Amino acid sequence: MTQRPIFLYALCGSQRQASTSRRLLQALQLACPDGVSIAICDLIGALPTFNPDDEGERTPPVVERFAAEIRKADGLIVSCPEYAHGIPGGFKNALDWLVSRDEVPFKPLMLAHASHRGDLVLAQLTEVLQTMSLHIVADAFLRLPIAGKSDEAQAAMLLEARENGLLSGGLSRFAQTIATSA
Template sequence: MLILAISGSLRAASANTSLLRTIAGIAPAGVTVTLYDGLDDLPHFSPERDIANPPVAVSALRTQLRAADAVLICTPEYAHGIPGVLKNMLDWTVSSGEFVDKPTGVITAATEGAFAHTSLLETLRMVSAHRVEGASLLIPLVRTKVMPNGEITDLPTAQAVQAVLNALIYAVTCQSPA
């Protein structure tokens, strides 16, 4: 099973990226969590660019999304919304449909985060992602719960993160043909 993990932050010391690396490390045998690293390479979305032969970075994103059994997005909140680079990435999938029925989990890890969390869930609804029940988590005051190296120091947060991963795995397992 392959879960594509997407951080909504470009910061080298991002708590969101560190958290996704931690999740990759706790994934059980048979589950690979791969961190998408092309967010900064995507050109600004424009319908005129979304043509039969899209930019290379867009093709690579779409290929990785199609290959993934599930997607886990972990994002901060900027100005009460999701970061522009994350929204840009999602815009590139609207016409091509990679999120349609794709089991998707969302973690918003920020100082507050509620606005970004709601916004991201709404965007995923619009692209017809399968928002997995139990795979949505808001981690406010993230810097008090997750260390810069990704270590989760708050037990309820650690349990909730594990539950998000488990819900994604369960959703993929249940939808796979026997």
């Protein structure tokens, strides 16, 4: 019996193109086990400021595209830095657009963290994501502390994590949870 392909949609809490969170997501893309693919969202920075008056028939097209990508995904991956002891405003805005929609309840979610710090943002994300009824898969949690390292050190750590199976292992555990709950 062949398992169906699993599509994961990755949300980066930092909008910097060179962020360590994005770099970790890109490394996960390269480490996908067979039958798993990851697309990294590029819409978060384009979302307007959330306003409940703009929901329903007035929902902006970019928000509809964002929600459609999330709907298509079998699971989500979130990698988010901590800004001023919290969730970056742009990322929280993206989550706010999803709160009253039906794309996210009970959708499996994997947290991937690129720092040895950031426990405050992880706690806040967990609270917000659980409030939104997402299913955080604790066994798939991945922490690879590349933040604050040089580009060369980050690349070496990411390569080692890919070669030693750390990245694919987290993805495999996540994919297994998705496959068994489908």
